[in-house]
Structure formats: structure tokens, C-alpha cells
Amino acid sequence: MENIQNRAELLVSIFSLKQSKNLKKFGDIRFISKKMHYVILFVNRDDLDDIIEELKKQRFVKRVEKTPTIALVEELNELNLNALEGE
Numbered sequence: 001m002e003n004i005q006n007r008a009e010l011l012v013s014i015f016s017l018k019q020s021k022n023l024k025k026f027g028d029i030r031f032i033s034k035k036m037h038y039v040i041l042f043v044n045r046d047d048l049d050d051i052i053e054e055l056k057k058q059r060f061v062k063r064v065e066k067t068p069t070i071a072l073v074e075e076l077n078e079l080n081l082n083a084l085e086g087e
Contacts (some may be wrong), residue, residue: 008048008067010065011038011039014039017032023041027043
């Protein structure tokens with residue numbers, strides 16, 4: 001199983017839920033909103049920019065956004081390091 005720190009979360013807006021199955025080849029689908037027509041997708045952080053560009057080229061994708069959890073994880077790691085240094 002992959003380490004959580006090596007993964008990134010993307011919000012992918014799609015036109016139809018039928019096309020959500022096509023997103024499996026890009027990463028792990030964690031949530032599909034039937035009402036709002038978006039998918040939460042976990043992908044490898046190393047390939048993040050390439051995957052975003054590839055997703056934007058797909059006809060069934062409206063929009064791709066990085067979630068703010070990436071920045072939150074980095075901030076929490078930094079706070080933990082600072083707390084450990086202070087002890």
C-alpha cells in the first residue's frame with residue numbers, strides 16, 4: 001500500500017456520472033457525488049501535473065482542482081517538526 005504522503009487529492013468535475021468509470025485509470029476513486037457531479041480522486045503526487053494535464057484533455061471533464069489538503073498536510077508536518085525541536 002502506498003504511503004499517504006506520496007498521494008494527492010483531486011476534485012474532478014464531470015458532465016455525466018457514467019464517465020466516472022473512465023477515471024479509474026488515473027487513480028483511486030474515493031467519492032462520487034451524484035448530485036454535484038464531481039469525483040474525488042487520489043493520485044500519485046510525483047505524477048500530479050501530468051495527470052492534471054491529461055484529465056483536462058478528456059472530453060467528459062469540466063474542471064480539475066487540487067484540494068487544499070495537500071497544503072494542510074505540509075503545514076502539519078512543519079508544525080510537528082517545530083514542536084519536536086522545541087522539546
